[in-house]
Amino acid sequence: MAFRSYDPVPNPAARASNPDFDFELHSPRMGTFMGAALNDEASSLDTRPSSVTDDYSSSVRAFNRQSQADPSFGLHYRDDPHDPNASADNLGQPPKEFASPTSPTVPYANLSEKRRDPTTQYASPRQRSRKRAILIVGAIALIIIIVVVVVAVTLSVRKKSSPASSNISSGSGSSSQSGGSGSGKSGSTSSSIAVTGGDGSTVTMDSGATFTYSNKFGGYWYYDPEKPLTNNARAQSWTPPMNETFQYGTDNIRGVNLGGWLVPEPFIAPGLYEPYANSSYPAVDEWTLSYNLMNETSQGGLEGVLTNHYETFITEQDFAEIAGAGLNHVRIPIGYWAIETWAGEPFLAKVSWTYFLKAIEWARKYGLRINLDFHALPGSQNGWNHSGKLGTVNVLYGPMGLANAQRSLGYIRILAEFISQPQYSNVVTIFGVTNEPMGTQMGQDQLSAYYVQAYDIIRTASGIGEGKGPYILYHDGFYQLSQWVGFLTGADRIALDNHPYVCFGGQTSDPYSSRLTVPCDTWGADVNTSMTAFGLTTAGEWSNAINDCGLWVNGVNDGSRYEGTFDTTAVTGDCTPWTDYQNWDDTFKASVEQWALASMSSLQNWFFWTWKIGNSTVTGKVEAPxxxxxxxxxxxxxxxxxxxxxxxxxxxxxxxxxxxxxQTGGAGAGSTAAGVAAQYAWPPATISNPGFASAATALPSYTATGGQVTLAVPTFTASSKTVSASVGSGWENAQDTAQKYAEIGTCEYLFPWVGPAAPPAPLCGGNNRRGAYAEPTPAPAGSS
Structure with missing residues (x-):
């Protein structure tokens, strides 16, 4: 790989250069995803919590408190239960809170056949002799006795192992049921381990450890290691089971992010970063953490430490708890290194993908849908630490902006081909193609052209129409959501993503009660507008934070605005009362809960950021509660x-x-998208690159000749043997022969994270090629 030399080691405090960009609301140095702080009104709002509806009743509650600000999205709030038609009174069927009538392998499904009236089934013709009739009557009596015994035994087993009390063991069913560990690995016999269960049942995980499943909402888990791709689980009674369609726009997304798991962030997983936070080469992002871990020997180096993090930070039990919390979706960030890395990139390649496969398995088991979030792109799409490398924007911006965008689209194709396979499409139902691209630097036209390319790639992989591949989720790029109205009208199942935060704007010591005007008035009006004008609109990230207090919330050693230690901001107060949750009283906790409820009510289709914050190794507790x-x-x-x-x-x-x-993949889906897309040429005519000529033809680019890469598929075992399951090839559309992007042999490339710089001159020319890029290899802490 040929890269032009460049000096010096990237400065961890580097900021994207854009005089028109409001860094107070969108700081590139921030240690986490920063959506706009939409409003800081301080007037109080009398909130009115409503009673919770019965699991099987439908509630319709929404709002339209129009704010004075430009409304840029909108939404409804509705629960439409998916009550199975099966009745508990119908012998031979499970209770209706337990299984869907469409489930192909529900327990006891064949008992209804055994309960047919034998006097009808075996009645004799009148012409037959009395002797023959007596024989038949005797036979019938024997059959009745057998049926009674079978039914009595079966009902006894069923009573002992119903979802409300214990495990559902294999027995009289339409399919063999065996095994029951989270990964399908079990040394037990097929008759001794449960394949399903409800509240209070015991779950055996891959390690052999067990836990008690707690779900007060009528949900149940399902995993048959002999048939590991079966979709029978249900998260809650009001959420469609995995073998039914989740009706986006009618059924509401109540989700949570698994942030910091497969893309470790400093404030979410501080224990990984704290040993190197003050070293000569501080770990401030996954790039610098990776270099430090390469020199670590006691815990297995880079691979050993990160594999242990993947293994322990989020486990199967977390998925069970998420369903038990009343949530029905998980948003899972991944970095491009889940697929591959190129020379000079220190990230641990491919290992995180094996854990995403576990996530699919666990989500299927507990009835959760996945939003696959492409969180970190080569070169960085926003310059923030959660993009992999802190520094500058290098996707659709700067001299490597086109090349990095091409490479990213190649990875989008690889992911799309995998998740569009029918084995996984029921679980991975949303694909967020790029997390928080800095559209205000890239330009909306350039970002739109990139999004159109992503649309074409994903629909090529899956086809068009309901049930064919995922919803395609586009982040707003930090534009008003109203600015996206009309984009790709008629496209099949596209959705818009917004990340509303108030904590990164102007700081105030006002309590939660005086900030509720933000979610209830501003966010809510925007949601309603966008759902009507654009289509499905989600809040992919939001939190309970109303200020930027918390360890490394803004970045490693970056301080906070609230205490005046971040970018010389004014002092608002002391962060201690906001982070010392162990001393919060009931009144304060109730105020935080009220903020959460108001946010959920207004956003309506949402993913809280995040499920888990790890303990600090210094204080032994969560520092961003x-x-x-x-x-x-x-x-x-x-x-x-x-x-x-x-x-x-x-x-x-x-x-x-x-x-x-x-908008849901029905009639007309995709019919007008091609015409709308024609206005967005690819590649864009220009790429922003301050101070230099930015014609795309003058910039480095890649070519799609790098071969076809398919992602690894899962393997399953049960009773110490490999299970033969149709896991797919990793590539859904065999007619899609596009290859991943690779270098052009005669061209010169800059360091992919170079930032604004002069493009190579000449760009291509064989003999004029420079040597490999000179990104300095740092000396991690402890090295000589």
Missing amino acids: QWSYQLGLQEGWMPTDPRQADGVCGNTNNFAAPLSAW
């Missing part, structure tokens, strides 16, 4: 039932579900 859903449940400031949010903002004038037919 408002960001942890799990901790909030444990300590009492998150609602134990998210449906408590219904109506909290005094909702009226709903979005009228459902979405238009084409």
Whole structure:
């Protein structure tokens, strides 16, 4: 690989250069995803929590508190239960809270056949002799006795192992049921381990450890290691089971992010970064952490430490707890290194993908859908530490902006081909193609052209129409959501993503109660507008934080605005009362919960950031408590039932579900997208690159001749033998023969994270090629 030399080691405090960009609201140095702080109104709002509806009743509550700001998205709030038609009174069928009538392998499905009236089934013709009739009557009596015995035994087993009390063991069923560990690995016999269960049942994980499944919402897990791709689980009674379609726009997304797991971030997983935070080469992002871990020997180096993190930070039990918390989706960030790395890139390649495969398995087991979030792109799409490398924007911006965008689109194709396979499409139902691209630097036209390319790639992989591949989720690029109205009208199942935060804007010591005007008035009005004008609109990230207090929330050793230690901001107050959750009283916890409920009520299709914050190795506790859903449940400031949010903002004038037919993959889907897409040429004519000529033809680019890469598929075992399961090839559309992007042999390339710089001159020319790029290899802490 040929790269032009460049000096010096990237400065961890480097900021993207753009005089028109509001760094107070969108700081590139931030240690985490920073959506715009939409509003900081301080007037109080009398909120009115509503009663929680019965599991099997439908509630319709929404609002339309129009704000004075430009409304840029909108939404309804509705629960439409998916009540199975099966009745508990229908002998031979499971209770209706347990299984869907469409489940192909529900327990006891064949008992209804055994309960047919034998006197009808075996009745004799009148012409037959009395002797023959006596024989037949005797035979019938014998059959009746056998049936009674079978039914009695079966009902006894069923009573002992119903989802409400214990495990469902294999027995009289339409399919063999065996095994039951989270990964399908078990040394037990097929008759001794449960394949399904509800509240109070025991789950055996891959390690052999067990836990008690807690789900008060009628949900049940399902995993048959002999048939590991079966979709029978259900997260809650009001959420469609995995073998039914989740009706986006009608069924509401109540989700949570698994941030910091497969893309470790400093403030989420501080224990990884703290040993190197003050070294000669501080770990401030995964790039610098990786270099430091290469020199670590006691824990297995880079691979050993990160594999242990993947293995322990999020486990199968987390997925069970998420379903038990009343949530139905998980958003899982991954970096491009889950697929591959190129020379000079220090990230641990491919290992995180094996854990994403585990996530698919666990989500399937507990009835959760996945939003696959492409969180970190080569070169960085926003210059923030969660993009992999802190520094500058290098996707659709700067001299490597086109090349990095091409490479990213190649990875989008590889991911799309995998998740579009029918074995996984019921689980991975949303694909967020790029997390938080800095559109205000890239330009909306350039970002739109990139999004159109992503649309074409994904629909080529899956086809067009309901059930064919995922919803395609586009982040707003930090533009007003109203600016996306009309984009790709008629396209098949596209959605818009916004990340509303208030914590990174102007700081105030005002309490939660005086900030509720933000979610209830501003966010809510925007949601309703966008759901009507654009289509499905989600809040892919939001939190309970109303200021930027918390260890490394802005970045490693970057301080906070609230205490005046970040970018020389004014002092607002002391962060201690906001982070010392162990001393929060009930009144304070109730105020945090009220913020959470108001946010859920207004955003309506949402993913909280994030499920878990790891303990600091210095203090031994969570140092950013408002960001942890799990901790909030444990300590009492998150609602134990998210449906408590219904109506909290005094909702009226709903979005009228459902979405238009084409927005859900129905009639007309994709019919007008091609015409709209024609206005977005690819590659764009120009790429922003301050101070230099930015014609795309003058910039480095790659060529799609790098071969076809397919992602690894899962393997399953049961009773110490490999299970033969149709896991797919990793590539859904055999007619899609496009290859990944690679270098052009006669061209010169800059360091992919170079930032604004002069492009190579001449760009291509064989003999004029320079040597390999001179990104300095740092000396990690402890090296000589």
